Amino acid sequence: MSMSLLVLWGGSFELSAQDRNTRKAQTAAQVSQKVDDRDFYVDITLVQPVGLATFTPSRGQYFLAVRKDHVSLYLPYVGRGYDVPYGGGPALRFTSPLEHYQVQPGKKGSSTITLSAQNEYDRTVYMTLTVYPNGSVYLRVRVDGLQMIGYSGQLDLSAVPES
Numbered sequence: 001m002s003m004s005l006l007v008l009w010g011g012s013f014e015l016s017a018q019d020r021n022t023r024k025a026q027t028a029a030q031v032s033q034k035v036d037d038r039d040f041y042v043d044i045t046l047v048q049p050v051g052l053a054t055f056t057p058s059r060g061q062y063f064l065a066v067r068k069d070h071v072s073l074y075l076p077y078v079g080r081g082y083d084v085p086y087g088g089g090p091a092l093r094f095t096s097p098l099e100h101y102q103v104q105p106g107k108k109g110s111s112t113i114t115l116s117a118q119n120e121y122d123r124t125v126y127m128t129l130t131v132y133p134n135g136s137v138y139l140r141v142r143v144d145g146l147q148m149i150g151y152s153g154q155l156d157l158s159a160v161p162e163s
Contacts (some may be wrong), residue, residue, distance in 0.1 A: 020136045028109060028133035030157050035103055035111050035131055041156040042129070042137045048150035049078040064127070064139060064153070071099050071117045073125070075141065075151060083145030092141060094119045109133040119143070131155060 034040040044062035048054045058075065065072040075092040097115040106112045113129040126142045135155040142148045 014109050024134070027135060027157065031131060031133055031135050031155055032111070034155065034157070035113065037100075038066050038068050038101060038115070042139065042153040043156055044075060044139075044151045044153040046152035047076055047078065048152065050147050050149065052078055062151075064129075064151075066098070066101075066115070071096060071098050071115060071127075074140075075149075077146065077149060079147035079149050092119075092143070094125075099124070106130060 042064045044059060044064070045056060045059070045076055046054060047062075062075050063072070064075065072095040073092050077092045094117075096119065098115055098117055100114065100116040102114050104112045104114075109134065111131045112129070113131060115129075116124050116126045119125050123143050123145070128140045130138045135157055137153045137155055139151040139153065140148060141151070
Protein backbone atom coordinates (compact mmCIF):
# COMPACT_ATOMS: atom_id res chain seq x y z
CA MET A 1 0.00 0.00 0.00
CA SER A 2 2.70 2.51 0.99
CA MET A 3 4.70 1.66 -2.16
CA SER A 4 1.69 2.49 -4.38
CA LEU A 5 1.25 5.84 -2.57
CA LEU A 6 4.91 6.55 -3.11
CA VAL A 7 4.57 5.79 -6.82
CA LEU A 8 1.44 7.98 -7.08
CA TRP A 9 3.15 10.80 -5.21
CA GLY A 10 6.22 10.54 -7.41
CA GLY A 11 4.02 10.61 -10.52
CA SER A 12 2.18 13.72 -9.38
CA PHE A 13 5.50 15.39 -8.57
CA GLU A 14 6.70 14.69 -12.10
CA LEU A 15 3.55 16.20 -13.59
CA SER A 16 3.92 19.35 -11.52
CA ALA A 17 7.56 19.66 -12.60
CA GLN A 18 6.42 19.34 -16.22
CA ASP A 19 3.72 21.94 -15.57
CA ARG A 20 6.31 24.30 -14.07
CA ASN A 21 8.60 23.86 -17.05
CA THR A 22 5.69 24.46 -19.44
CA ARG A 23 4.68 27.61 -17.54
CA LYS A 24 8.29 28.85 -17.57
CA ALA A 25 8.50 28.29 -21.33
CA GLN A 26 5.18 30.09 -21.91
CA THR A 27 6.27 33.04 -19.75
CA ALA A 28 9.61 33.26 -21.57
CA ALA A 29 7.78 33.25 -24.93
CA GLN A 30 5.42 36.03 -23.75
CA VAL A 31 8.33 38.12 -22.48
CA SER A 32 10.23 37.67 -25.74
CA GLN A 33 7.16 38.58 -27.80
CA LYS A 34 6.52 41.80 -25.81
CA VAL A 35 10.16 42.87 -26.17
CA ASP A 36 10.19 42.12 -29.91
CA ASP A 37 6.86 43.95 -30.41
CA ARG A 38 8.08 47.01 -28.47
CA ASP A 39 4.88 46.81 -26.44
CA PHE A 40 5.49 46.37 -22.73
CA TYR A 41 4.93 47.85 -19.29
CA VAL A 42 7.35 47.48 -16.37
CA ASP A 43 6.01 47.97 -12.85
CA ILE A 44 8.90 49.30 -10.72
CA THR A 45 9.22 47.40 -7.44
CA LEU A 46 12.60 48.62 -6.14
CA VAL A 47 14.51 51.92 -6.46
CA GLN A 48 18.31 51.59 -6.21
CA PRO A 49 20.06 54.97 -6.08
CA VAL A 50 23.87 54.97 -6.23
CA GLY A 51 25.39 55.37 -2.76
CA LEU A 52 22.02 55.80 -1.03
CA ALA A 53 19.49 53.48 0.61
CA THR A 54 17.40 51.26 -1.63
CA PHE A 55 13.65 51.62 -1.14
CA THR A 56 10.47 49.84 -2.18
CA PRO A 57 7.73 52.06 -3.65
CA SER A 58 4.04 51.21 -3.53
CA ARG A 59 2.99 48.69 -6.17
CA GLY A 60 1.86 50.38 -9.38
CA GLN A 61 3.24 53.78 -8.35
CA TYR A 62 6.16 53.96 -10.83
CA PHE A 63 6.58 52.50 -14.30
CA LEU A 64 8.28 52.42 -17.68
CA ALA A 65 6.08 51.73 -20.71
CA VAL A 66 7.16 51.21 -24.31
CA ARG A 67 4.59 51.35 -27.08
CA LYS A 68 5.96 50.88 -30.57
CA ASP A 69 7.77 54.19 -31.11
CA HIS A 70 7.10 55.96 -27.76
CA VAL A 71 8.35 55.57 -24.22
CA SER A 72 6.60 56.74 -21.06
CA LEU A 73 8.52 57.08 -17.82
CA TYR A 74 7.17 57.84 -14.39
CA LEU A 75 10.11 57.22 -12.09
CA PRO A 76 11.40 58.81 -8.91
CA TYR A 77 14.89 60.25 -9.02
CA VAL A 78 17.12 60.11 -5.96
CA GLY A 79 20.74 61.09 -6.39
CA ARG A 80 23.10 63.92 -7.16
CA GLY A 81 22.35 66.48 -9.80
CA TYR A 82 25.30 68.30 -11.32
CA ASP A 83 23.53 70.38 -13.96
CA VAL A 84 19.85 70.62 -13.07
CA PRO A 85 17.24 73.03 -14.52
CA TYR A 86 15.88 75.72 -12.19
CA GLY A 87 13.42 74.16 -9.74
CA GLY A 88 14.76 70.63 -10.30
CA GLY A 89 12.16 69.51 -12.81
CA PRO A 90 10.68 66.04 -13.25
CA ALA A 91 13.56 64.66 -15.34
CA LEU A 92 12.23 61.09 -15.29
CA ARG A 93 8.53 61.78 -15.80
CA PHE A 94 7.65 62.19 -19.47
CA THR A 95 6.27 60.60 -22.62
CA SER A 96 8.39 61.00 -25.72
CA PRO A 97 9.20 59.39 -29.08
CA LEU A 98 11.97 56.79 -28.96
CA GLU A 99 15.22 57.93 -30.50
CA HIS A 100 16.92 54.54 -30.20
CA TYR A 101 15.73 50.98 -29.47
CA GLN A 102 18.02 47.96 -29.76
CA VAL A 103 17.66 44.44 -28.39
CA GLN A 104 20.63 42.13 -27.86
CA PRO A 105 20.55 38.58 -26.48
CA GLY A 106 22.08 38.17 -23.04
CA LYS A 107 23.09 35.30 -20.80
CA LYS A 108 20.67 32.54 -19.76
CA GLY A 109 17.89 33.69 -22.08
CA SER A 110 17.86 37.32 -20.97
CA SER A 111 17.67 40.28 -23.34
CA THR A 112 19.42 43.62 -23.04
CA ILE A 113 17.46 46.55 -24.43
CA THR A 114 19.10 49.93 -24.93
CA LEU A 115 16.84 52.86 -25.63
CA SER A 116 16.90 56.61 -25.45
CA ALA A 117 14.47 59.51 -25.63
CA GLN A 118 14.38 63.26 -24.99
CA ASN A 119 12.78 64.60 -21.81
CA GLU A 120 10.92 67.94 -21.69
CA TYR A 121 14.22 69.76 -20.98
CA ASP A 122 15.70 68.46 -24.27
CA ARG A 123 18.06 66.19 -22.39
CA THR A 124 18.62 62.68 -23.67
CA VAL A 125 17.59 59.98 -21.21
CA TYR A 126 19.56 56.75 -21.75
CA MET A 127 17.97 53.54 -20.50
CA THR A 128 19.35 50.02 -20.39
CA LEU A 129 16.96 47.23 -19.45
CA THR A 130 17.96 43.68 -18.72
CA VAL A 131 14.84 41.56 -19.18
CA TYR A 132 14.91 38.01 -17.85
CA PRO A 133 12.78 35.11 -19.17
CA ASN A 134 10.65 35.11 -15.98
CA GLY A 135 9.65 38.74 -16.64
CA SER A 136 11.85 40.39 -14.03
CA VAL A 137 13.61 43.54 -15.20
CA TYR A 138 16.62 45.57 -14.09
CA LEU A 139 16.65 49.14 -15.45
CA ARG A 140 19.57 51.59 -15.41
CA VAL A 141 18.84 55.21 -16.26
CA ARG A 142 21.36 57.91 -17.07
CA VAL A 143 20.75 61.56 -17.89
CA ASP A 144 23.57 64.04 -18.52
CA GLY A 145 24.00 66.13 -15.37
CA LEU A 146 22.44 63.52 -13.07
CA GLN A 147 23.94 60.56 -11.25
CA MET A 148 22.92 57.19 -12.70
CA ILE A 149 20.12 55.30 -10.90
CA GLY A 150 18.86 51.72 -11.02
CA TYR A 151 15.41 50.19 -10.71
CA SER A 152 14.10 46.65 -10.46
CA GLY A 153 10.67 45.69 -11.65
CA GLN A 154 8.39 43.15 -13.23
CA LEU A 155 7.14 43.02 -16.81
CA ASP A 156 3.33 43.04 -16.88
CA LEU A 157 2.34 40.06 -19.01
CA SER A 158 -1.33 41.02 -19.04
CA ALA A 159 -2.68 43.75 -21.29
CA VAL A 160 -0.53 46.88 -21.26
CA PRO A 161 -2.20 49.50 -19.01
CA GLU A 162 -2.74 53.00 -20.40
CA SER A 163 -0.06 55.41 -19.24
